Amino acid sequence: MIEGIGIENILIVNTLLFFIGIYGFLTRKNLVTILMSVELILTAVNINFVAFNKYYYPENLQGHFFALFVIAVAATEAAVAIAIIISLYRRIKVIDVERADEMKY
Amino acid sequence: MEKILFYIFSSVIIIFSIMCVTSRRILRAAVFLLFVLLSAAGIFFMMSYHFLAAVQITIYAGGIIVLFIFSIMLTSHVDEKLEAPAFKKVYFSFMACLLGACLTIFAFLKYEFPIPSSKQPVNSMQVIGKSLLNYESGGYALPFEVISILLLAAIVGTIMITRRDETK
Numbered sequence: 667m668i669e670g671i672g673i674e675n676i677l678i679v680n681t682l683l684f685f686i687g688i689y690g691f692l693t694r695k696n697l698v699t700i701l702m703s704v705e706l707i708l709t710a711v712n713i714n715f716v717a718f719n720k721y722y723y724p725e726n727l728q729g730h731f732f733a734l735f736v737i738a739v740a741a742t743e744a745a746v747a748i749a750i751i752i753s754l755y756r757r758i759k760v761i762d763v764e765r766a767d768e769m770k771y
Numbered sequence: 772m773e774k775i776l777f778y779i780f781s782s783v784i785i786i787f788s789i790m791c792v793t794s795r796r797i798l799r800a801a802v803f804l805l806f807v808l809l810s811a812a813g814i815f816f817m818m819s820y821h822f823l824a825a826v827q828i829t830i831y832a833g834g835i836i837v838l839f840i841f842s843i844m845l846t847s848h849v850d851e852k853l854e855a856p857a858f859k860k861v862y863f864s865f866m867a868c869l870l871g872a873c874l875t876i877f878a879f880l881k882y883e884f885p886i887p888s889s890k891q892p893v894n895s896m897q898v899i900g901k902s903l904l905n906y907e908s909g910g911y912a913l914p915f916e917v918i919s920i921l922l923l924a925a926i927v928g929t930i931m932i933t934r935r936d937e938t939k
Contacts, residue, residue: 716820
């Protein structure tokens with residue numbers, strides 16, 4: 667644990683980070699910035715996993731490994747999403763969620 | 772000392788994440804995201820999970836940010852400004868997030884957290900490596916292999932999606 671810091675402080679920071687990420691997810695229109703908000707949300711969750719692991723179960727490493735796998739999944743997700751964004755840009759020249767509606771119908 | 776460091780890291784996280792979701796220049800938003808991820812790695816270092824912090828820096832700050840910056844360069848002009856979102860959208864999203872954050876913080880401030888365990892932490896590199904490849908109870912060999920398959924599938928999918936259509 668971090669000297670002099672209760673787990674509540676870490677949880678408050680993570681809650682704020684998580685909801686800032688959700689705010690960005692709701693208000694942004696550009697696909698790349700939406701993906702950035704998703705990364706913010708995943709980081710908040712990651713710090714939470716590690717904090718609970720460190721404060722209550724330091725003799726095990728479950729939270730640590732879960733955070734590791736979340737990082738791996740986030741990396742693959744970002745790679746695939748950016749591939750989709752670039753091929754969308756090649757086709758219709760915009761990456762706004764409101765104007766990219768070619769695959770809807 | 773550690774208290775001050777923690778407060779510095781957490782204020783950097785909050786301030787730069789707000790700037791990341793509100794900045795209208797998209798390349799700057801990517802750089803602010805980089806600061807947030809580096810401070811998260813700093814918090815991992817403070818909890819003495821060194822391996823996880825190193826992974827966070829190499830994969831997130833090194834890999835994903837570069838990928839983001841490349842895709843920004845490929846899809847939009849560098850000093851292009853995004854249009855501001857409509858006021859109604861900002862207002863309702865802000866209210867929803869404020870409500871959610873207040874509810875969550877209220878819920879866990881009411882809860883009495885037990886005293887942190889004082890057991891000796893085991894997080895040396897040796898333990899991490901051994902349990903990642905251990906297939907007996909308490910090992911992580913199966914998720915490790917599943918992640919490998921996922922990475923392979925992502926590589927194949929990415930190549931298939933971005934390949935130019937030669938038949939046209």
